[in-house]
Amino acid sequence: MWIARSSKWHSETTPLQKFAVERILQRCDYSELITNRFRTMNGFTLLKEMIHYCNVTMRRSKTVKTLMVTVEEAKSPLINQNIVNDLIICEYFKDLKEYLEKNVDSKKLVGEKMQPNLLFLENLQKDLRVFEKQLEKHYFEFLSKELIAIPFGEKKEVHRYIGKLANLIDLLIPYLIFKGYSSATISQILQGWLKSGYPITIVKFLSFLHYKERPFTFLQFLGKKSEESHDFLDLMRKSLDVEINNISSKELDKSFVATHSISDDVEFAKYVYNTIDPHMHVRSNFDALLKRLVVQKDRRSLSVFNDFFTHSFWSNKKDQPITKFRTISLEGDPINVLSREKTLRNTLYKASKIYDYEYLESDHIPLVDCEQLRNSIYYYNLALGSKSIENSLSLLWTSLEAVQPYKVYNADIDAVQKIISKGLGFGAIGRDIYGFAIRVNSINKLNEDCFENGFEIPLPQNTYPDKLNDWFNWIKDEKNCKKNFEKFKEHSELLAFQYHSLGKKYTEENLNLILDRINKSEASIRFQLQRIYHHRNKIVHSGDMINEYTNLWMHLEWYVGKILSYFIIKLHFKQESRSLEDAFMELEADRDYLISYLERNKEMKIKDLPDRILSLMFKNGWHFF
Incomplete structure (x- = not known):
């Protein structure tokens, strides 16, 4: 996790400039929680993706299902950066948004026997290509215009602009990645400027990224x-x-x-x-x-x-x-084999402190009794060591299919989507809080214990995932929120923003917000799995190569590593479950009970949540890192 020393900023750097740099570096940091990293999708890239799937469907009819799911993703109210929620499209390309909402129904893409409706498909493709021309010419122009219009010199009314700035940055990074820049270069340039003591402005940053070789x-x-x-x-x-x-x-x-x-x-x-x-x-x-x-x-x-x-x-x-x-x-x-993430091993190690079993970072993954689980781990480890990114991604998917506790749909992708989205999605609230807690801890260490004093209620001392209940209660304390905010702001604009965002939600909003957060997480996982599945099929069935694989690989590795770690803990270390099916049913029961409670009590204030629901929400500590 990248952290800036509060004393290292150039003296002329304003709060909004600091926030912009911190936000960009956080999004581009692969050591961050997966929740806080950049997404490779915004309205611009999703339009490109839809056109691509239209073209592929013309040649291969089975791709129509992927196109249907992509259309649903583009229109979903649950996806923040899609076409209908993209801030730039909503402001400058309203015709595209209205066209999708009024004229494009994913069900119209197929006719009898799930075959593509070619007339509808041809018209959709033509219309989307017209919109593509508009966005190619002007999307970045308007995105830059909105960024430059932010009053970065403002020091008192920062809160009026910081939310919009965060949204614009989240749209900018996927655009830069799509156009050929890497998160590594973006990070190195900003960190290099900071180290050299240069003042960093958004104009300087955008000027550096001029798309010219x-x-x-x-x-x-x-x-x-x-x-x-x-x-x-x-x-x-x-x-x-x-x-x-x-x-x-x-x-x-x-x-x-x-x-x-x-x-x-x-x-x-x-x-x-x-x-470039x-x-x-x-x-x-x-x-x-x-x-x-x-x-x-x-x-x-x-x-x-x-x-x-x-x-x-x-x-x-x-x-x-x-x-x-x-x-x-x-x-x-993932192109760098030696530094590929090892979510399974890391989760087993960190979770050992939560569930009280012995496992060191240097330990081998245990040889479990369950043959189905053993086979899945085998494919996972093969994937981590394969130099071919195509082979690695394909093996990860095989690992995921191999560990399915039961199938509830005929299609493999539908079964995988249900298991992974339900199994991992409801950990979103804990990941938000854990991300905040470890940032507090990291900034405190780097800046000579700057948070040891100055709070009426001392910060929770433990950042272990099973102690998130303490952090939740600390964040929703209303009496000292203003003082806490100012203390965080002294050292990090990003941390102050995270604290304010979480605190405002937990003190003012009702349970519908938590329900919405979980639904968004599950929807995001389902759509990402569909995207990964399409690329995996291109490799297996067509022998195609992958162009942009980083984000796909990292998400898939995280999904597989997390679900495998849960099964190993339940079946091997704790021996609390007899089978994969038994273990997953317990996880599914926790999720379904939580969702049911949230749906029946949408109007209840978050701060009034009973302890039994809080305990359930933070029960699965392996979810959160």
Whole structure:
């Protein structure tokens, strides 16, 4: 989790400027809770996706179901950044919103025997392409206009603009990712400006992201001299069509080699290449060349490339000294096999402190008795180690299907959607609170225990997921909310915003808000699973390659890791359930009882929730991180 020292900001940086930087860095941080990371979807990208599925459905009729689900996602009141809720579309492209709401019914996309209604499909495709022309020309223009119009110099009435600023940033990041920028570069640039003491303005940030290629210098790790590294370098020269120098680590600056712990017997490729984003170039180049390497010849091992990203560097200046080069930072990105998330292992370790069983971070995953669960873990671990992102995503999906406790629908995707959305969706409230709690704790540690004093009611000392009830009660304390807000604001505008958002909800709103939050989480999971399923089918049935996979892979890995950890805890460590079916029914019973209570008591104030419902809401601590 990225945290800024409160003393490191440039003296002229205003509260809204601080918030903008913190919000962008939070969204681009793969170490953040999955709830707080950026979404790859906004109204612009969802329109593109609908057009793509229209085109695919013309060629492959079975894709019509994915198109139907995407239309439902675009219109759903539960999805914040979709077409009908996109702030820019609602303000500047109202015709598109009205067209979808009034003229596009997903059921009209099919006729008899679930075959595509070709006439309706052709008209939809044509109309969407007309809207696409409008958005291609003006979406970013209007998004930039709205961002620049925020009065960043305002210091007293910050609350009037901060919510809109948060929404605009959440629309901006998926647009930048879609257009070819990487979250890693966005983060590195902002953090670099902060470290250098530069004042950061939204105009400066938007000006840097001008979508024009420029020359970057790369020092790309090849590893020890081998047949694989030689073939890789040869392919790189043919593919990039630029001059590439083969450099030994012995030729590099000694202090640079020592700083980055580089061996003295490895090789690098140094070259200049025009691109808009250095991280995206290295990632895409590695992925494409690795595929070509395997096409040329079967390989027993590709372990020579394990450190490829750890020791690759870039510079935006041609003649910059090597000591000034920046690291290619792809921590958490699934293209980097060594840094892929391991949700299952991490959850088992953290949950051991909640459920009182022994499990260390270095421990192996236990060899469980349940064969079905064992098989699922097998495919999950294979997925984590596969260098092919297509193979990895396909194996993760196999793991998910393998662990289904029971099937309630004929179609695999429907069964998976029900189990995962119901099993994980109702943890959304706990994830919101846990995300706030660990940010409080992190800022406190970085800023010399800045929150140890100054609160009438001391902060809860424990940030374990099973102690969220204490945090919930602390947040909804009305008497000291203004003083608490000002204390947080001294050190982090983002933290103050999170506190105000949660506190306002928990003190003023009724249970319908919690019900809506859970429904939104479940809907988001269902739509994301449909998107993942489509890409998985492209791999399995058509042999297609994936272009944008980062967000899909990370969500799928989180879904699989979480549900597997729950089953291992229930069946192996605690031995409280006899089977996968028995364990999931208990989870489903908790969820259904909570939803039933919320639906029957929508008008009750959140602050008046009885303890038994609070206990149920925060019962499943493994949900929350």
